[in-house]
Amino acid sequence: MSRNISLRKLSCNGRTAALRALLLVDDGLSAQQALASVLDAPVAHGASGNSREKSHTANAGRCQGLSAQDRALCTELVYGCLRTELRLNFLLGRVLPRPQGLPRPMQILLALAVYGLLFQDKVPSHAVVYEAVEQARALFGQGLARVANGALRSLQRMGEEPAQPSFYAGQSGVKKYRHGAGGTDSFLGKCIFYSIPLWIGELWRSAYGDEAALRLMQRSFERPWAALRINARHTDGAALHAVLAAPQAEGRASAIAGLSGAATESGATEQDSLQYHTDIADRVDKNENNEGQGNGHKPVAIGQWGLAFAPGTMPREALGLDLRQWLARGALSWQSAGSQQALLALGLDRWHEPVWDACAGHGGKSTALMEWGVPVSLCTDRSFARLRGLPTQCTTLGLPVPPHCLADAIRPPVGQWPGHILVDAPCSGLGVMGRRPDIRRREPQHLAELEVLQQNMLRVLADILQPGRELAYITCTLNPAENERAVDQLLENNSDLTIERQWQTGHSHPWLEGMFGAVLRKKG
Numbered sequence: 001m002s003r004n005i006s007l008r009k010l011s012c013n014g015r016t017a018a019l020r021a022l023l024l025v026d027d028g029l030s031a032q033q034a035l036a037s038v039l040d041a042p043v044a045h046g047a048s049g050n051s052r053e054k055s056h057t058a059n060a061g062r063c064q065g066l067s068a069q070d071r072a073l074c075t076e077l078v079y080g081c082l083r084t085e086l087r088l089n090f091l092l093g094r095v096l097p098r099p100q101g102l103p104r105p106m107q108i109l110l111a112l113a114v115y116g117l118l119f120q121d122k123v124p125s126h127a128v129v130y131e132a133v134e135q136a137r138a139l140f141g142q143g144l145a146r147v148a149n150g151a152l153r154s155l156q157r158m159g160e161e162p163a164q165p166s167f168y169a170g171q172s173g174v175k176k177y178r179h180g181a182g183g184t185d186s187f188l189g190k191c192i193f194y195s196i197p198l199w200i201g202e203l204w205r206s207a208y209g210d211e212a213a214l215r216l217m218q219r220s221f222e223r224p225w226a227a228l229r230i231n232a233r234h235t236d237g238a239a240l241h242a243v244l245a246a247p248q249a250e251g252r253a254s255a256i257a258g259l260s261g262a263a264t265e266s267g268a269t270e271q272d273s274l275q276y277h278t279d280i281a282d283r284v285d286k287n288e289n290n291e292g293q294g295n296g297h298k299p300v301a302i303g304q305w306g307l308a309f310a311p312g313t314m315p316r317e318a319l320g321l322d323l324r325q326w327l328a329r330g331a332l333s334w335q336s337a338g339s340q341q342a343l344l345a346l347g348l349d350r351w352h353e354p355v356w357d358a359c360a361g362h363g364g365k366s367t368a369l370m371e372w373g374v375p376v377s378l379c380t381d382r383s384f385a386r387l388r389g390l391p392t393q394c395t396t397l398g399l400p401v402p403p404h405c406l407a408d409a410i411r412p413p414v415g416q417w418p419g420h421i422l423v424d425a426p427c428s429g430l431g432v433m434g435r436r437p438d439i440r441r442r443e444p445q446h447l448a449e450l451e452v453l454q455q456n457m458l459r460v461l462a463d464i465l466q467p468g469r470e471l472a473y474i475t476c477t478l479n480p481a482e483n484e485r486a487v488d489q490l491l492e493n494n495s496d497l498t499i500e501r502q503w504q505t506g507h508s509h510p511w512l513e514g515m516f517g518a519v520l521r522k523k524g
């Protein structure tokens with residue numbers, strides 16, 4: 001049975017929209033792209049130009065005209081299910097003999113229901129079960145409706161047990177998650193509890209030790225903080241910052257939905273839109289719980305212009321305008337706290353010579369630097385889909401559009417560069433899984449490819465760097481092979497380079513995502 005045909009039997013609501021979006025994620029779309037497709041919010045930037053993805057987007061069942069609440073519920077469910085996927089699947093394996101033998105839409109609707117039972121405290125369990133059973137009946141008939149009912153009732157009978165990490169260590173089903181890899185049952189149980197693939201857990205454990213690995217797993221499982229960057233050059237920037245930096249008063253943070261379009265149209269990056277989606281989900285969750293508003297949450301300052309908000313506390317409006325309107329007016333950008341902090345911690349805001357951003361993407365880091373007065377003089381990227389967003393982004397923010405062109409950093413468009421070079425490298429993204437939960441689905445094999453790409457970029461760009469100038473290397477991953485070792489290797493092969501500064505998010509940092517950066521200087 002074609003799943004698109006069968007899905008037409010479902011009415012559109014938050015849960016069925018989430019089911020459609022998760023099927024698109026199965027097909028290779030990011031969570032953000034899938035949500036945009038289903039909720040009919042075009043992704044202005046960041047959507048891959050990949051034709052396979054485009055065809056899925058075109059064929060996706062859309063849920064137009066959903067209420068704000070349903071759109072927000074859909075967003076929460078998609079991000080929540082992806083963030084907790086391994087745990088949800090494990091639990092389904094406890095209450096069903098062979099869940100992987102079920103049709104994929106059935107597996108997903110059950111996972112959505114398990115997520116509801118485990119994590120959506122204020123949605124009555126009977127409503128979650130009823131809806132899943134009705135969906136199963138509409139799609140597959142009475143037989144699978146009974147299966148859904150039986151499985152979810154069994155899960156309910158487990159009570160609070162699945163909320164305890166210890167529950168996952170001793171279970172017989174735990175071993176099949178090992179896939180031949182090592183790891184004790186206890187560690188494997190924690191990976192399942194925090195929904196981290198064993199290969200990532202093991203990578204962290206061998207690189208950073210048991211305690212740090214656990215902390216990183218826990219952080220990746222938690223809802224991410226949301227962040228924004230106020231445009232230092234905007235006439236209302238200072239006033240806006242003052243208002244947003246104050247403790248959030250009662251009722252200022254509230255659930256809003258349907259913002260994906262606003263975020264992308266206004267030039268937000270893919271990462272930032274993802275963050276925004278997550279933020280929406282956070283707000284909805286908090287609203288369901290009737291908390292997270294008006295309890296005096298104070299955002300954390302990131303440098304002079306950035307602000308990070310605990311889940312559920314980003315306000316909806318400031319100075320009489322919705323934040324979407326400030327975004328459209330170029331007074332702020334969505335940018336993760338880690339991205340802003342990396343630039344500041346590495347001292348790139350103090351660069352005075354012309355900067356070439358060799359992996360500029362949509363220009364998130366370049367525009368931040370320009371707002372802070374750094375002369376960005378060239379932006380290149382290998383992806384047209386990403387780079388094409390840069391001019392609009394600059395114009396919206398009132399910044400000059402720097403010269404920009406499509407270019408592979410390994411085959412650079414210039415033979416020499418008189419200033420500094422920024423390499424915000426493509427990486428495995430293991431530091432940002434809270435915000436980009438679908439990264440969990442990637443296979444470990446892609447790491448080796450990335451490492452070669454990163455090393456080649458660094459080698460080629462280091463050759464171009466002039467004496468006395470700096471090359472900054474940034475990743476959003478926690479993997480020594482992509483971080484410290486990549487830098488060490490470059491230093492080993494280039495005796496004319498010295499390391500000036502190196503920075504990495506602390507493993508126990510309570511909310512900042514995992515970022516790494518190093519600044520290398522050419523002697524002379």
Ligand SMILES: C[S@@+](CC[C@H](N)C(=O)[O-])C[C@H]1O[C@@H](n2cnc3c(N)ncnc32)[C@H](O)[C@@H]1O
Nearest residue numbers: 359360361363364365381382383408409424426
């Ligand atoms: C982490 S993202 C950069 C994000 C961007 N700096 C920002 O702040 O919005 C990495 C970028 O590297 C680009 N990229 C991947 N391989 C590349 C290559 N060989 N040459 C140049 N850019 C590449 C990707 O298209 C992506 O935009």
